[in-house]
Amino acid sequence: MSTETEAAPVPAPPAKEPQRGAGLPSWAVQGLVSLSAIVLALLVGAILIIIGDDQVQKAVGYFGAAPMDTLSAALTAVGEAYKSLAVGALGGWTPISESLTQATPLICGGLAVSLAFRTGLFNIGAQGQLIAGAILASYVGFAWHLPPVLHLIVAIVAGLIGGALWGGVVGLLKARTGAHEVIVTIMLNYVAIYLLAWLLTTSTFQRPGRTDPISPIVDSNAQYPKFGDTRLHVGFLVALVAAVFVWWLLNRSTIGFELRAVGANADASRTAGMSVGRAYVIAMVVAGALAGLAGTQQVLGTDLPLTDGVAASVGFDAITVALLGRGTPLGTVLAGLLFGALNAGGLQMQLITQTPLTLTTVLQAVIVLFVAAPALVRSIFRFLPKERGVGAVLAKGWNG
């Protein structure tokens, strides 16, 4: 358990000062809580690894005779699993490029969820928006034949439009009829999944001569250029540009100010003369376009043909990424990088120590669970200072 003990906190000094940490800026407090959540998640993961390890199970058989054997077997199991996880994520250029490849769509998808969060909307529909974007982008990619650069740009724009439409419907319904975005986005995810499944059986999309759901490969002109021999492609840089754009939009533009105002207090914004409905539509259109961008990265960068597995679980992981990133562009990028590394490292861990990849899913869920419950994390790590106003930006109940 060496990994945990290194990062584990020093016992808190006597809690004499009630205002501990009051001087810390809020980003530092949030960072500490996130870090603590990651440590706790790794502890939970360690328990699962220990339970699942053969050597530990053998050693437990004679626990009474040699209790230290169990302990050392447990430490070895956890150490090796986490070591292969870390090596698979960061040990050299190839693992790092794989981590960044995995992070690319997570960042864009995460931004789609984050931007909606800041407007007071809970966008569970990144999955559907991503699929809609991927459908249009791949169609332009394999059915049209344009010169280099131009083809890629047109295909990306098509993806943006696909996502923007799929997201815009949600904003429009919310603005016009009050339909709750959580319900509409969940439903639209499944509509998109079945739409994709159907399209891949039609002659327009299905690759000639194939009976399985797969499209032709997109033209090389429409592909994101790759870095060397790796799977990493220029889409990663596009994701970073998108993050800067979202930062600019939210923090430096008039529209962004309105979005944040509506997210903080829709009633007050309405009183101040802002159009809440317009803010919802804009937020969902831009969020959808960002998720569509993630779709282009999948289909024009990583996968190349469109398949029914194009979205994998990116759209859902994007929600956890955005939650971990607290709805800020920088936080989302960092969270996307972390989850990308966990995914890439998890594959390596599965290969070397036979620890199932699903462990990383558990890790991600537990991290976000703890991040979403700062009160719980604080009750475990007493030294953490109290946060102010965190979590208040998130969506409220069905009627809110």
Next chain:
Amino acid sequence: MTETTPDAVPAAPAKPQVIEAPADRTRRLRVGGVMLVFALIGLGLAAFTKSGKATFQLVSGDLEHNLLGLPAQPVAIVLGILGVGAAVAYILRQVPQRYAGWLAAVLGVAFIGAFLCWASAGKTFPLANQFQGTLNFATPLILGALAGVLCERAGVINIAIEGQFLVGAFTAALVSSTTNSATAALIAAAASGVLMAALLAVFSIKYLVNQVVLGVVLVVFATGITGFLFDQFMQPEAEKLNTPNVLSAVKIPGLADIPFIGPILFNQTILVYLTYLAVAVVTFVLFETRWGLRIRAVGEHPKAADTVGIKVKRIRYSAVLAAGVLAGLGGAFFTVGYAGSFAKEMTAGNGFIALAALIMGRWHPIGAMVAALFFGFATQLQSQLQIIQTPIPGELLLMAPYLATIIAVAGLVGRVRAPKADGEPYVTE
């Protein structure tokens, strides 16, 4: 608004004018418009129905006897006209407001009937299988939606039904394989559902975590943990750990002999009978008992409930945990009630369809059941139509539940309103 002015002829006191608010009028016209579109599609299908007989198989597996042959096109046309009549009657307010719902039901049945005539003209449609499959698909949806009703009536949003299903399915398969006992499997599944519900309850009620966030995270967590346990333990020893006994059907004497519906409704597994029971019990408990009244009170106005001495948090805990039993049983259906073995992510979004059913059913147990049956019907119809080969792609039919839910929450069909305090944690000052 012209209707609100009294008729120019004053000598008609027998027909009192009902004053209609402008908003209601808009709604009536909008709903009526949607109904008319469906009715006209139904009539259009009738026009394109091939001549010949549509044969409906009334007993599952019996191709010789008990067949109902109908002249496809005439029947479809009659049904189509009936549907248009219902839509027009609704738009023109020809029936009292109270019975307006019946018009929608008439339209729905007529539309489905016309559709079936169109699809099976010149062919044989296995009608008994259709209803049998509807019930199969609907069983977990009903249990999940009932779980959602209990939670959300108490003011706790539950979008983690999918996660509860997965854990319930896994536990039922594991316990059934190791103990060979159906009772133990069902009890264990219910217990695992309660365990997931406890996570939902503690994090939402005690730690005030945003409940939508929490639901999403719990689904991811359940996916991860069942996937991990499956990969690590169950899969390597699949013969020992993943061979649950599928529940056998129990015939209810007497009731099972009713023609047509008897074998469909009363020759089922214990889990299906538990589902019937659950609908009745949840409805009774919610609307006829003190606990139910308190659940609804804390879901609508927790502060008022607190003021009169109701322990808000305690009631919410009890409702969420009780709902866990239902969701866990719903999960058990996937393994011991149907498939016979566990697979990763086998619930395939059914938890979210249950959520949709709960919303379509307007947070009412009976409504949720009807919506779940409708969703089950659409799912089963999709596989039936593939067998008899119709030009409609199955994927588009599978979209129907989701599109219907969007239409419902957008207020195109009736008003959908959640319990007022749904999703709001209660903090005592």
